[in-house]
Amino acid sequence: MSNQLQICQLSFSSEFAFANSIRWPHIGYFEFFIAKNTSKIFLKNKEIGLLVDLLKLINSKVRSSNKNILKKETLLLSFNLFLYELAGTYYRSSWYDNVKHTGNEKIVIHFFRLVELHCRKEHSVKFYANILNVTAGHLTKTVKQVTEITAKQCIENAIILEAKILLQNNDLTILYISEELKFANTSFFSTFFKKHTYLSPSEYRLRLNSN
Structure with missing residues (x-):
């Protein structure tokens, strides 16, 4: 074996990649990671x-x-x-x-495109399933099979990323952001945000500003 051989390895799940994206990635990024071939x-x-x-x-x-x-x-x-x-x-x-995507991969790719377009306004799996002409259960099962996370988790990840982007603008109030993301009130938004980030929206913004 050559002395010049170097082996570098980085292991991670697709779930980790999707959950830890710094923004909702362009569709090409997702196509790369869901392709099985x-x-x-x-x-x-x-x-x-x-x-x-x-x-x-x-x-x-x-x-x-x-x-x-x-x-x-x-x-x-x-x-x-x-x-x-x-x-x-x-x-x-x-x-x-x-690349030749399977039928399930094509559904997921279309789903991701829809989430990218509508996640600020539409939070339910049923909304996306209706557009794709499948049941919410089938969409959840398909997304889970292809990406290792559920359709609901994909939507929630996208909402959190949108919230983080909006929170970077100090001119936007928490109330405005919660309304922009179609939460019933700031309390629901804060609870949702803290569940996913372990910080309230105000704490997250304060942390951004302190950096």
Whole structure:
């Protein structure tokens, strides 16, 4: 075996990738991760160097001191950067031209497109199932089978990401954001947000501003 051989490995589930995206990703990102027939590709030296450097960056963030209050944020940013670069590498290799999605994968891809368009206003699985002409139960089962998370979790993840984006704008009140995201009141919104982030909207905004 060559002394120049290097093996770098990063393991994660699709559930982790979807739940820890820094924003609701473009559909191409999702298509890459739900495809079951992802093939091997040949990398150019420049691409190898970039991906290895990003893996080293992730490793350094994982091993960094827990006293670093921004450890989680910088780790997630590094993780997302790696995923986007990896997906981009596959697309540049013309991998996408040969992809043949299964029927279930096509349903999920369409579902993701709909969530991206409507998640601020529509929170129910039934709304998306009706557009796709399937039952809510079938959609939930299909999304779970393809992505390892339920349709409801996908919708909630998208809502949380939208909320985080809106909370970055200090000119928007919590009341306005809760109404924009179609919550009955700020109490329901705060409970929902804290359930997913362990912070209230106000605490999350304060943390952003303190950084």
